[in-house]
Amino acid sequence: MTTDLSIAGRHFRLDWHPAEAVGHRTLARGLSDLAAIGARPVAAFLSLGLPQELVQDSKAQGAWIDRFYDGFLALADAHKTVLAGGDLAESPVAAADIVLIGAVPRGKALLRSGARPGDLLYVTGSLGGAAAGIARLAELAPAAGGTRRLKIPKKLADALAPHLYPQPRLAQGLWLMRRRLATAALDISDGLSTDLHHLCEESEVAAELDAAVLPIHPGATLEQALHGGEDYELLFTAAPNARLPRAIAGIPVTKIGRIVRRKPGKPVVWLRTECGAEPLGTQGWEHFSLVNTPA
Numbered sequence: 001m002t003t004d005l006s007i008a009g010r011h012f013r014l015d016w017h018p019a020e021a022v023g024h025r026t027l028a029r030g031l032s033d034l035a036a037i038g039a040r041p042v043a044a045f046l047s048l049g050l051p052q053e054l055v056q057d058s059k060a061q062g063a064w065i066d067r068f069y070d071g072f073l074a075l076a077d078a079h080k081t082v083l084a085g086g087d088l089a090e091s092p093v094a095a096a097d098i099v100l101i102g103a104v105p106r107g108k109a110l111l112r113s114g115a116r117p118g119d120l121l122y123v124t125g126s127l128g129g130a131a132a133g134i135a136r137l138a139e140l141a142p143a144a145g146g147t148r149r150l151k152i153p154k155k156l157a158d159a160l161a162p163h164l165y166p167q168p169r170l171a172q173g174l175w176l177m178r179r180r181l182a183t184a185a186l187d188i189s190d191g192l193s194t195d196l197h198h199l200c201e202e203s204e205v206a207a208e209l210d211a212a213v214l215p216i217h218p219g220a221t222l223e224q225a226l227h228g229g230e231d232y233e234l235l236f237t238a239a240p241n242a243r244l245p246r247a248i249a250g251i252p253v254t255k256i257g258r259i260v261r262r263k264p265g266k267p268v269v270w271l272r273t274e275c276g277a278e279p280l281g282t283q284g285w286e287h288f289s290l291v292n293t294p295a
Helices: 019-036 064-078 129-144 154-164 170-179 192-203 222-227
Strands: 002-007 040-050 082-090 095-103 120-124 182-187 206-210 234-238 251-260 269-273 276-279
Touching: 002 019, 019 040, 019 064, 019 095, 019 154, 019 170, 019 182, 040 064, 040 170, 064 082, 129 154, 129 222, 170 182, 170 234, 170 251, 182 192, 192 206, 192 222, 192 234, 192 269
Parallel strands: 040 082, 206 269
Antiparallel strands: 002 095, 040 095, 120 234, 120 251, 182 234, 206 251, 269 276
């Protein structure tokens, strides 16, 4: 079971994000948690707290809540996830709480705690696309005129898709679980730097990343790939003799580093560049951190 909370002003903005994208992202966050342990989704429960105006019909587009459900249910249908229940209440701030139930064979769940020195580090897909997308939305925002809803040009749909409509890697998580190739895994929701630290802490190891081979999304920067978050790709480790394909269910898999023995008093994660190795701190998303800013 997993639960995730989406709050207007923190995880999305009503003036930036289409209602369909908010619905999609609400479910994608939970589905990605299931993908990270190799589980298949069974059922979803959704509770919404919304201001009155978001449940009223708009002549131009219809009610915000209806378009939210359009985005939510489209992703649910794509992954055969039943919306089994939930709740709706009036609230001064828009918020969505998703609870998901998944299933995985006993003893086969992918965990964060199994990485060992010598294992290789892999990632699915590309990194930084979501961070680049939110930065692009911020550039468009002044044209929205205060609280007026931002109209997204069709020509930017592909560039903004990783942020607005992230795709949970359920098929890839199931593939890794069934073949027992991953020694540890988690999804990249808070940024590669932060989530890799989570994996290392749970496994009591350290890691080295190779900046030259990171699969950076077109239009994104190295900083966005390392720290951006909300990519919802799978980060996993495997033994050096494991035979992994170049793609799983059509999504590329890239070797980006290795797991090493942790040394007392030394940094947990290192980034290797053409200038040498340097410590890589946690600069991704952390709730209640003073450096974070709302979406």
